[in-house]
Amino acid sequence: xIELQNVGFQYQDRAQRSIGGNSCTAGAGxxxxxxxxxxxxxxxxxxxxxxxxxxxxxxxxxxxVLLAGQDVQHLRIGDISRIAATVFQNPDNQFFxxxxxxxxxxxxxxxxxxxxxxxxxxxxxxxxxxxxxxLGRKFSELSGGEKQKIAIASALMLECKILxxxxxxxxxxxxxxxxxxRTIKELKERGYTIVVAEHRLYYLHxxxxxxxxxxxxxxxxxxxxxxxxxxxxxxxxxxxxxGFDLFHTTAVDFSASTNGGEGLLALDHISFGYxxxxxxxxxxxxxVRAGDRIALLGHNxxxxxxxxxxxxxxxxxxxxRLSVGGEPLAARKRYTAVSYVMQNVDFQIFGSSxxxxxxxxxxxxxxxxxxxxxxxxxxxxxxxxxxxxxxxxMGQKQRLVIAAACLLHKRIGIFDEPTSGLDYANxxxxxxxxxxxxxxxxxxxxxxxxxxxxxxxxxxxxxxxxGRIAEDFALRDAATLERxxxxxxx
Numbered sequence: 267x268i269e270l271q272n273v274g275f276q277y278q279d280r281a282q283r284s285i286g287g288n289s290c291t292a293g294a295g296x297x298x299x300x301x302x303x304x305x306x307x308x309x310x311x312x313x314x315x316x317x318x319x320x321x322x323x324x325x326x327x328x329x330x331v332l333l334a335g336q337d338v339q340h341l342r343i344g345d346i347s348r349i350a351a352t353v354f355q356n357p358d359n360q361f362f363x364x365x366x367x368x369x370x371x372x373x374x375x376x377x378x379x380x381x382x383x384x385x386x387x388x389x390x391x392x393x394x395x396x397x398x399x400x401l402g403r404k405f406s407e408l409s410g411g412e413k414q415k416i417a418i419a420s421a422l423m424l425e426c427k428i429l430x431x432x433x434x435x436x437x438x439x440x441x442x443x444x445x446x447x448r449t450i451k452e453l454k455e456r457g458y459t460i461v462v463a464e465h466r467l468y469y470l471h472x473x474x475x476x477x478x479x480x481x482x483x484x485x486x487x488x489x490x491x492x493x494x495x496x497x498x499x500x501x502x503x504x505x506x507x508x509g510f511d512l513f514h515t516t517a518v519d520f521s522a523s524t525n526g527g528e529g530l531l532a533l534d535h536i537s538f539g540y541x542x543x544x545x546x547x548x549x550x551x552x553x554v555r556a557g558d559r560i561a562l563l564g565h566n567x568x569x570x571x572x573x574x575x576x577x578x579x580x581x582x583x584x585x586x587r588l589s590v591g592g593e594p595l596a597a598r599k600r601y602t603a604v605s606y607v608m609q610n611v612d613f614q615i616f617g618s619s620x621x622x623x624x625x626x627x628x629x630x631x632x633x634x635x636x637x638x639x640x641x642x643x644x645x646x647x648x649x650x651x652x653x654x655x656x657x658x659x660m661g662q663k664q665r666l667v668i669a670a671a672c673l674l675h676k677r678i679g680i681f682d683e684p685t686s687g688l689d690y691a692n693x694x695x696x697x698x699x700x701x702x703x704x705x706x707x708x709x710x711x712x713x714x715x716x717x718x719x720x721x722x723x724x725x726x727x728x729x730x731x732x733g734r735i736a737e738d739f740a741l742r743d744a745a746t747l748e749r750x751x752x753x754x755x756x
Contacts, residue, residue, distance in 0.1 A: 267334055267428055267459035268292045268315065274328035274483075275310055275319045277657070284310045285483040286328065290476075294427070297450060297460045297473055302480035303506045303689045304661020308463035309355060311480070312430050315461065317346040333428060348377065350428035355436065355660045355687065357410075357417035358610060366400045366408075366416055373424050384423075391419045394449060407540065410437040410609040410683065411566030411715075418446070429453065431462045433660070435469060436686040437609060439566045439715050440755045443469050465661075465689045467502065468512035479505055506691035512717055513748050527556030529592065530709050531577070531678055536586035538569075538576060546572050548733040550586070554678065558709040559700060561720040561741075563755060564730035570713045571609060573730070574680045577711070578606040590677070605676040609683050609713075611667040615655045620647060623655050624670055641669045644699060646692065661687035668696060672703050679703055682713045690718075697723035717751060729754060 274286035285307040292298040300308050313319040320327045321343045331338045333349045341349075354360045363369045370391070374384045392398055395415055405413060414437050421429065431450075435443050447469040450460060454473065462470065467477075477494055479487040487505075489497060499509025531554035539545040546569045554560065564570050575581040577588065579600030587594055590603045608614055617623030624638045631637070642648040645665040650658065655666055664687045671679055681700065685693045693716070700723055704710050714720060720727070721744060729737035729750065737754070741747060 267294050267296075268298075268461065269332040270311075270315070270329065271332075272329035273311070273314050273331060275314050276326045276328075277310075277319075278324040278326075280325070280657075283328075283483060285314070285480075288329070288480075288485050290478060290485060290488075292459050292461060292476070294457045294459055295454055296475045297454050297462065297470070298476050298478065299467065299470055299474040300461065300463045300478045300480060300485075301465065301467065301502075301505075301507045301689075304465075304665070304687060304692055305659045306480040307483040308480055309432055309659055310483075312352065312432050312461065312463055316350055316352045316430055317341065317343045321346075347373075347424070347426075349426055350430055351421040351424045351426040352430040353417050353421045353432060353434050355432040356610065356612065357413040358405075358612075360417045360420065361405055361413075364406075365402075365404045366397075367402070369405075369416065370401075370420055370423055373420060377424075387423050387425060391422050394422070394452075395419050395445065409567045409571055411439055411442060414438055415442060415566070418449075422449075427458055429458055429460045431460065431464075433464060433687060434462065435464065435466045436660075437566075437683050437715075439564070440717075440751055442566060443715075447473060465687070466508050467510050468508070471510040479507065481505075503690050506689045508690045508693075508718065513744075513751075527558070527706065527709075530554050530556055530558075530590065532587075532589040532592075533577075534587045534589070536573075536576065536583045536588065538572060538581065538584050545584075546733050547576070547583075550733070550735060552728065552735060552738065554709045554711065556707050556709055557704060558711075558726055559704050559724045560709070560711045560726045560728055561724040562711055562713045562728050562730060563715070563750070565755065568730050569733045570730055571682055574606060574682055574711070574713060577678070578604040578680055580606070603676055604678045604680060605671045605674045607667050607671050607679075607681045607684055609686075611660075611663045612656075614667050614670070615663060618654060619652050620655055620658075620666060621651050623666060624673055626670075628673055637673060641673055641699075645669050645695060659687075661689065661692065664688060665692060665696070668699070672699055675703065675708070677708055679708065679710045680713075681710060683715070684712060685714065685716045685719045693719055694722065715755075717747070720747060 269291045270289050273288045274283050276283040315331055317338050338346055361369050362372050371384050451473050477489040478485045499511050499514050502509045533552050536550040537545055538547040562570050576583050579597040582597040628634050668684055700710050725741055727741050
C-alpha cells in the first residue's frame, strides 16, 4: 500500500536536507511505527508521503512515493487525501470550522459523499471514539486532548485505507490512549495500512509490525517480528526513544519527595465556569511550597488547563482567593510571579530567531547572551540559534518555550504537557532543567499524562476530578502512582 524509494526532501532556503535516503514498505493490515529524537525528520517524512512536501512546503524532493501503486508526484494534494488521511501533530492546524460536528463532516461534504453515507460514518466514528458529548461543542471550549480526539475522528471519517498519524497520543490522557490503541488494532484487522510517527511506544506494543528508527533524517534501524517483540526499554532508551513497558522505570530517588520550603502559592475555594451555572472548577483549595514539583493529573477536559490559566492570570476566578507569598494577588499582576508554558506552544513563539525569542523580556538581564547560549545547549538547540522558530519541529518548539520559561525564572512555573512532543532523551533533559528551575526557592506545577516524566521529575501528585481535587499526596514510591493510573485514570 505504501512504498518509499530513496525518499528525501530539502526545504527551501535550508542549507541541508531534512531527510534523505529513506526506503521502506508497508502493506495492507500493517502498522509501521517511525521513532527517533525530536527533529530527526519524522514529520517531514510523513509530509512526503501525503504530498505536503513539496505540494505545500516548498523545496526539493528526492525519490519516489507510491500510495496504493500510484506515484504521488503525479497527484494533486486533494487526490492524495482521498487515498491517505493524516492526523497532524498540532490538531489546531487540522480544523476548518468552529464546532465539532461541522468539522467531522467537512471532509466528506467536500468530497461529495452522499448524506446518508456521511451519517453512517458519523455514527460509526462517534461510537468508536466515544464522542457523543462533543458533538454540540465549539473548539474554543475543548482541551488540547479533546481536540486531539476530534482530529483523529475527522481523519477516520474519510475512510481512507492509508492512515498517517503524527504523534497521535500527544495530549491524550491514559484512557484515551488505550482507546487509540484499540482503534488502531481494529483498523489493522480491517486491512488498513497505518504509519505512526511517535515517541510513546507503550500503547503500540503488540500492535506494530515494524519499528523504524530515524537519525538525522535517515532510517538507520529496522525491527520486525521476534526481534521487535524482544526489544526492552533499555535498548530503546539508548536511542533516545520511549520504551514499550510504560510502568518500568529506572531507579528513582524518592528521598526528596517532601520538603519544608516556604509557602509560595495558596488557592482558597477557587471556582470558575465559562458559562454561568456550569462550573469547570468547584471549590479548589491547595497550597504550593518552595521545592514542590507537582504533577497535576486528570482526564482530558477535567479543568487542569483552566486552573493553570487562573494561577497565571489569563483567567479570573469566579469565586475564592489566590495568594502568592501570603499576599492576595490580582489576576492582572500574576505574571510577575508565574510563568506559563501553554499546551500549544505556537501561541508563545514571537521572535525571528531562537536567540531573539529567548532575548524577549530579558534584554536588560545580566549576562543574558551567555545564559541564552547555555540554555540552548542544554536543550540541544544551540546549532539552530539563528533559525526562525516556526521552522522547528513541534518537539523542538516545545523545548524552546520551556527554555524561555527557565530563563525568566519566576517563583512559580506552570508547564502544560511539556513532554507531549519529546523523545526519551529530551524528556530527561526537561526533567533535569525543571528540577534545576525549582531548586529551594521556586515551585513547578506540571500538567501531564506522562508517567515516565512524573516518575523522573515530580515529588507530589494532585488528581483533579470533575473540577475538584480528589487526591493530593507526596510521591514516595512507584506502586502508588501506577495504581493511580490503573484504577483512577482509566
